[in-house]
Amino acid sequence: MPQPLIRVGTETAPFLLRGVMEGNVDEMRRAAERGMYWSVQDAIQTGRLRYSADDPEEEWQFYSQIGAKIARQGVAFADCEDLAALVAAELRFCGADPEARPVIYKVKPGLVHVIVWSPRFGYLDPSISAGMGGDGQ
Numbered sequence: 001m002p003q004p005l006i007r008v009g010t011e012t013a014p015f016l017l018r019g020v021m022e023g024n025v026d027e028m029r030r031a032a033e034r035g036m037y038w039s040v041q042d043a044i045q046t047g048r049l050r051y052s053a054d055d056p057e058e059e060w061q062f063y064s065q066i067g068a069k070i071a072r073q074g075v076a077f078a079d080c081e082d083l084a085a086l087v088a089a090e091l092r093f094c095g096a097d098p099e100a101r102p103v104i105y106k107v108k109p110g111l112v113h114v115i116v117w118s119p120r121f122g123y124l125d126p127s128i129s130a131g132m133g134g135d136g137q
Contacts, residue, residue, distance in 0.1 A: 017085055017102045017114065020060050024089030027063040032093075038067055040090045043076075044083075044130045051130035052077035063089065083126040084114040091118055 031037045040063075043049035048070050054077070061082045069076035078086070084102035091100035097120040107113050116124040125132075 013104055013112075014102075016060075017081060017104070020062065020081070020085040021089045021092075021102055024063040024086055025093050028089060028093040031063070031067070036067075038070070040086045043070060044087075044126060047131075048075050049083075049086075049130055050075060050077050051079070051083065051127045051132040053079060053132070055079045060085070078130070080114040080127045080132070083130055084116050087124060087126040088116045088118075091116070091121075097121060 028037060040049065043066075049066065058079075058081070061078055063086060066076045066078060066082070066086065081102070088100040088102050091097040097118045100116055100118040100120075102114050103117045104112050104114050113125075113127070116126060118124060
């Protein structure tokens with residue numbers, strides 16, 4: 001099935017990212033009900049979920065999509081939007097921080113990065129934890 005390509009500006013993106021995060025929370029809840037919950041943090045720490053900047057179409061991936069890739073290939077790759085939405089969702093789902101959310105900041109003109117803001121833990125950058133180097137690669 002063809003997927004629509006939607007151009008998103010930095011003004012709209014935070015609202016869409018919040019929707020992706022909320023969708024991830026819902027998918028985590030449903031996976032847990034079926035006994036199929038997997039931990040995002042564990043997947044990052046064990047190298048089964050890795051950072052990749054290579055996402056030319058900026059396809060935002062959900063928890064179930066990432067989980068299917070890990071199950072099928074042993075590893076999944078995600079960019080900063082995906083990782084931040086997943087980690088914020090997991091912090092909410094597990095009750096570690098119900099106020100965690102993905103946030104966007106401008107790195108330089110033409111380049112933004114997405115991290116997690118958690119009132120309990122401060123700013124978290126899951127991309128770095130998942131292997132992003134200092135040059136954003």
